[in-house]
Amino acid sequence: MKKRKWPEAWHEVSPGCVVFAPANAREYHTGSWKAQRPIWDDSKCIQCGVCYIFCPEGCITQNEDKTFRADLDYCKGCGICAHECWPGAITMIEEG
Amino acid sequence: MNIIENFDLYAPRLVDKKEYLCSGHRACQGCGEVLGLRLLCKALGPDVVIANATGCMEIISSMYPYTAWEVPWIHVAFENAAAVGSGVEAGLKALRRKGKIADRDVKVVGVAGDGGTMDIGLQALSGAMERGHDMLFVCLDNEAYMNTGIQRSSGTPMGASTTTSPAGKVSQGQKTWKKNVPEIMVAHGVQYVATACPSYPLDFINKVKKAIKVKGPSYIHCFTVCPTGWRSPSEMTIKLGRLVVETGIFPLYEVEDGKYRMTVEVDQLRPVEDYMKPQGRYRHLTPDQIEIIQDRVYQEYNKLLDKVNGLHAWSDLQYEWGLFD
Amino acid sequence: MAKRVGMEVAIAAAEAVGMCNIDMAAVYPITPQSHIAEHLSEIVADGRIDAEFVTVESEHSAISCVTGASATGARVYTATSSQGLMLMHEILPIVSAMRLPVVMGIANRAVSGPLNILNDHSDIMPQRDNGWIVIFSENGQEAVDLTIQSFKIAEHPDVMLPCCVNIDGFQLTHMVEPIEFPDQKQVNKFLPPRKPYATLHPDKPASMGTFAMSDIFHEVMKAKDEALKDSKKTILKVWAEWEKMFGRRYRPVETYLADDADVLLLTMGSMGETAEIAINELREKGVAAGLVKIRLWRPFPFDELKQAVKKAGILVVTDRAVSFGGPGGPVAGEVKAALYDEKKRPLIYNQIIGLGGRDMAVSDFVKMVEDAVKAGAKGITKDYEFYGVRG
Numbered sequence: 001m002k003k004r005k006w007p008e009a010w011h012e013v014s015p016g017c018v019v020f021a022p023a024n025a026r027e028y029h030t031g032s033w034k035a036q037r038p039i040w041d042d043s044k045c046i047q048c049g050v051c052y053i054f055c056p057e058g059c060i061t062q063n064e065d066k067t068f069r070a071d072l073d074y075c076k077g078c079g080i081c082a083h084e085c086w087p088g089a090i091t092m093i094e095e096g
Numbered sequence: 097m098n099i100i101e102n103f104d105l106y107a108p109r110l111v112d113k114k115e116y117l118c119s120g121h122r123a124c125q126g127c128g129e130v131l132g133l134r135l136l137c138k139a140l141g142p143d144v145v146i147a148n149a150t151g152c153m154e155i156i157s158s159m160y161p162y163t164a165w166e167v168p169w170i171h172v173a174f175e176n177a178a179a180v181g182s183g184v185e186a187g188l189k190a191l192r193r194k195g196k197i198a199d200r201d202v203k204v205v206g207v208a209g210d211g212g213t214m215d216i217g218l219q220a221l222s223g224a225m226e227r228g229h230d231m232l233f234v235c236l237d238n239e240a241y242m243n244t245g246i247q248r249s250s251g252t253p254m255g256a257s258t259t260t261s262p263a264g265k266v267s268q269g270q271k272t273w274k275k276n277v278p279e280i281m282v283a284h285g286v287q288y289v290a291t292a293c294p295s296y297p298l299d300f301i302n303k304v305k306k307a308i309k310v311k312g313p314s315y316i317h318c319f320t321v322c323p324t325g326w327r328s329p330s331e332m333t334i335k336l337g338r339l340v341v342e343t344g345i346f347p348l349y350e351v352e353d354g355k356y357r358m359t360v361e362v363d364q365l366r367p368v369e370d371y372m373k374p375q376g377r378y379r380h381l382t383p384d385q386i387e388i389i390q391d392r393v394y395q396e397y398n399k400l401l402d403k404v405n406g407l408h409a410w411s412d413l414q415y416e417w418g419l420f421d
Numbered sequence: 422m423a424k425r426v427g428m429e430v431a432i433a434a435a436e437a438v439g440m441c442n443i444d445m446a447a448v449y450p451i452t453p454q455s456h457i458a459e460h461l462s463e464i465v466a467d468g469r470i471d472a473e474f475v476t477v478e479s480e481h482s483a484i485s486c487v488t489g490a491s492a493t494g495a496r497v498y499t500a501t502s503s504q505g506l507m508l509m510h511e512i513l514p515i516v517s518a519m520r521l522p523v524v525m526g527i528a529n530r531a532v533s534g535p536l537n538i539l540n541d542h543s544d545i546m547p548q549r550d551n552g553w554i555v556i557f558s559e560n561g562q563e564a565v566d567l568t569i570q571s572f573k574i575a576e577h578p579d580v581m582l583p584c585c586v587n588i589d590g591f592q593l594t595h596m597v598e599p600i601e602f603p604d605q606k607q608v609n610k611f612l613p614p615r616k617p618y619a620t621l622h623p624d625k626p627a628s629m630g631t632f633a634m635s636d637i638f639h640e641v642m643k644a645k646d647e648a649l650k651d652s653k654k655t656i657l658k659v660w661a662e663w664e665k666m667f668g669r670r671y672r673p674v675e676t677y678l679a680d681d682a683d684v685l686l687l688t689m690g691s692m693g694e695t696a697e698i699a700i701n702e703l704r705e706k707g708v709a710a711g712l713v714k715i716r717l718w719r720p721f722p723f724d725e726l727k728q729a730v731k732k733a734g735i736l737v738v739t740d741r742a743v744s745f746g747g748p749g750g751p752v753a754g755e756v757k758a759a760l761y762d763e764k765k766r767p768l769i770y771n772q773i774i775g776l777g778g779r780d781m782a783v784s785d786f787v788k789m790v791e792d793a794v795k796a797g798a799k800g801i802t803k804d805y806e807f808y809g810v811r812g
Binding site: 142143144155158159161165166167176178179180186188189190197220222224226227 | 475479482491494511620627
Binding site for chain 3: 017
C-alpha cells in the first residue's frame with residue numbers, strides 16, 4: 001500500500017474527507033491499549049469458536065491447524081474471550 | 097440458561113467469517129455496541145449502505161483518514177440517520193431505475209444509538225418508517241449518551257445512575273422507565289420489528305437476515321452492554337447481555353406482520369438483582385427500590401406474553417374481517 | 422425553441438427543476454415555498470420526469486434526505502423558506518463540508534418572532550457562513566435561469582459545493598411574470614448528467630462524513646474556504662456559456678446607470694426592479710444616481726463590487742435583514758469590509774428596509790437617495806437606520 005502522507009496540508013485533504021480505502025483502519029494498531037492478553041491452552045480448546053464470535057475487535061481467527069488466536073496488534077485485552085470460553089482454554093495474563 | 101445446552105446458539109461455523117467492520121476501530125475495551133455492529137455487518141453482508149448517526153460507533157470507526165468500514169458508509173449528523181438513510185434509499189432507487197447504477201438490490205441500513213434513535217432521532221425515524229422506505233433501522237441501545245460522557249436518555253432504565261441522573265442524597269438515579277421504541281415501531285405498521293442482543297449472536301444474525309428480506313421498513317432494537325458507562329468489568333459484557341434476557345428485563349422477541357413471538361424462551365425469570373449487581377450504575381439502589389423495579393419487570397414481561405399469546409398476524413385479521421372483499 | 426409564457430414564479434422555478442433531469446427531491450411545505458413543492462410533486466406525479474419525490478416530515482429531514490441521496494450520486498433538489506431554512510441550519514455546513522452538490526430554492530421570508538410569512542432576507546442571512554454558493558434572483562426569469570445553472574455550477578468537478586437560489590417570497594414567488602423557458606434539448610446540452618466524485622455503492626465502497634480531530638480540521642476548513650472562493654471562476658464560465666446558448670447575461674454584480682453616478686443605491690433580490698425605476702426618476706430630477714445589484718452573495722464578489730462603486734461619492738446600501746446589536750445590516754457590513762482597504766471609498770449610508778413584507782415604493786428609494794445626498798453634502802454620517810420606522 002502506498003505510504004500516506006500525514007499530516008496532510010490543506011490542498012491534500014480528500015475533498016469532503018471521503019475515505020476511499022475500505023477498512024484502512026487496520027493500519028491503526030489498538031493492541032497497545034491492552035494491559036492483559038489472552039493465551040490459549042489448545043489441549044482444552046474444543047474449537048467451538050465462542051471466542052471468535054464474541055470478540056468486539058473481530059481480531060480472533062481460526063488458524064489452519066484449527067486453533068484460535070487473537071491478533072495482538074488489535075486485541076485490547078477486554079477478557080471477554082477468556083470469560084466466555086466455557087471449556088476454560090483461555091487465560092488472561094498481564095502484559096509486560 | 098445453561099451455556100452448554102445452548103451451545104448451538106453460537107456455533108461460529110454458521111457465521112460468515114468475513115469482517116465488514118475491521119479491527120483497528122477505537123471502541124473501548126469490551127464494548128458491546130461495537131460487537132453488535134460487527135455482528136450486524138456479518139449478517140448484512142457486502143450489498144449494503146450504512147447510514148450512521150453521530151455517536152460512539154461513528155467516531156470510533158471513521159477517524160479521518162481512516163475508516164473501519166468495508167462497506168459504503170455515510171454519517172451526516174446525530175438526529176438524522178433515518179432521514180439520510182431515506183435519501184440514500186431514494187437515490188439508489190432512482191439511479192437503478194434510470195439505469196445509472198447496477199441493477200441489483202442494495203439494502204440501506206440506518207444505525208444509531210439510543211439517543212440517536214429514541215430521543216433526538218425519533219422524529220426522523222418515525223418519518224422514515226411511515227414513508228415506507230426499503231430500509232432496516234438498527235438501534236444499538238446502551239442506555240445512555242455514552243459518547244458525551246454517560247448522560248441519561250429515554251433509554252436509560254429506572255434507577256440507573258448517569259452523569260445527568262446521578263444518584264445523590266435525595267435522588268436514586270434515573271426517575272423514569274425506559275421508553276418502549278419497538279412498540280412505537282409496531283404502531284407504525286412496520287412489517288418486521290425485533291429485539292436482539294449480541295450475547296445471542298445467532299438469534300441476532302437471524303433477525304437481521306429476516307429484517308432485510310422485508311421490502312420496506314424494518315426495525316431491530318439491539319441491547320448492547322457498555323462497560324464504561326455502566327461501570328461493569330469489560331469481560332462481563334456477554335454475560336450481562338445474557339442476564340438482561342434471563343431476568344426478563346430485555347426479552348428477545350420479534351413481531352412479524354403484527355404477530356409477536358419470543359425467540360429466546362426463558363422458563364423461569366431470574367431475579368433482576370442478578371443482572372444489576374455487577375453494574376456500578378445500580379450500586380446505590382436499596383432492596384425496596386430493586387423490588388419496585390422487579391415488579392415492573394414482571395408486569396412488562398406479562399404484557400409482552402399477553403401479546404405473544406393473544407395477538408394475531410395483521411394479514412390474518414384482514415382476511416377474517418373481509419375488509420377488502 | 423424557447424417559449425415565452427406568463428407563469429407564477431414559484432411554478433416556473435419548479436418547471437425549471439423539472440428540466441434538469443433530477444433523480445430525487447425531498448421537500449417539506451412552508452409558505453411561501455409551497456407552490457414550488459406542490460408543482461414539483463405534480464411534475465413527478467404526472468410522469469413528466471423520472472424522479473423520487475420524498476415527502477419528508479420536516480425541513481431537517483428534507484436537507485438530510487437530499488444529502489443522503491446526493492451521496493449516492495443522484496441529482497437532487499429541495500426548497501424551503503424562513504423557519505424551514507432555520508431548521509436546516511445545522512445540516513447546511515455539513516453538506517458543503519461533504520462537498521455534495523445539493524441545489525436548494527429559497528422563497529425568502531422573515532424569520533419569527535413574531536410570526537410573519539412575508540418577505541425579507543432574515544432567513545438566508547444566518548446561513549451566510551455555511552459554505553454554500555448563495556445567489557439572488559431579481560425576477561422570475563432569473564429564478565428559472567439561475568435554478569438550471571445552479572446544478573451545473575454545484576456539480577462541476579472544480580466546485581462540488583451546494584448552491585441555493587434565493588427567490589423573494591410572495592414578491593417574486595407569487596407573481597405572474599412573463600418567462601422564457603429554454604428549449605429542453607438545449608438544457609440537456611448545457612447540463613449533462615452528473616459525474617459524482619464519490620458515491621455510496623458496494624461496487625466501490627467509500628466512507629463519507631468521517632470524523633476529523635484538531636490535527637486535520639483546520640486544514641479541512643481552509644480547503645472548504647478555498648473551494649468556495651475558487652468556485653467563482655466556474656460560476657463565471659457557466660454564466661458565459663449560458664449567455665452564449667440562451668442570450669441572457671449574468672454577472673456577480675449588476676449595475677444600472679452606475680458608470681457616471683455620484684450616488685449609488687445598492688440592492689439584492691427583487692427590489693432591484695423598483696429601485697431601477699427610482700433611479701430613472703432621480704435622473705429625471707437631475708440627480709446623478711445609479712444602481713448596484715449584488716447577485717452573487719457567496720462567494721462574495723469583492724473585485725466586481727469595488728469596480729462598481731469606485732467612482733461614487735455616496736453609496737446607499739439597503740438591507741433586508743438586521744444584524745441585531747451589530748453593524749446594522751449584514752450586506753452593509755460586508756460592503757464596508759470589502760471597501761475598507763480602498764484609497765477612495767464612498768460615504769456609506771445603510772438603510773434597513775422592507776422587513777416582514779413592509780412595502781417599498783419607488784418614492785421610498787427616491788427619498789432614501791435624496792436624503793443621503795443631503796446628508797453627504799453636510800458631511801453627516803450615520804451607522805444605519807430602519808427606513809420609515811414609526812416613532
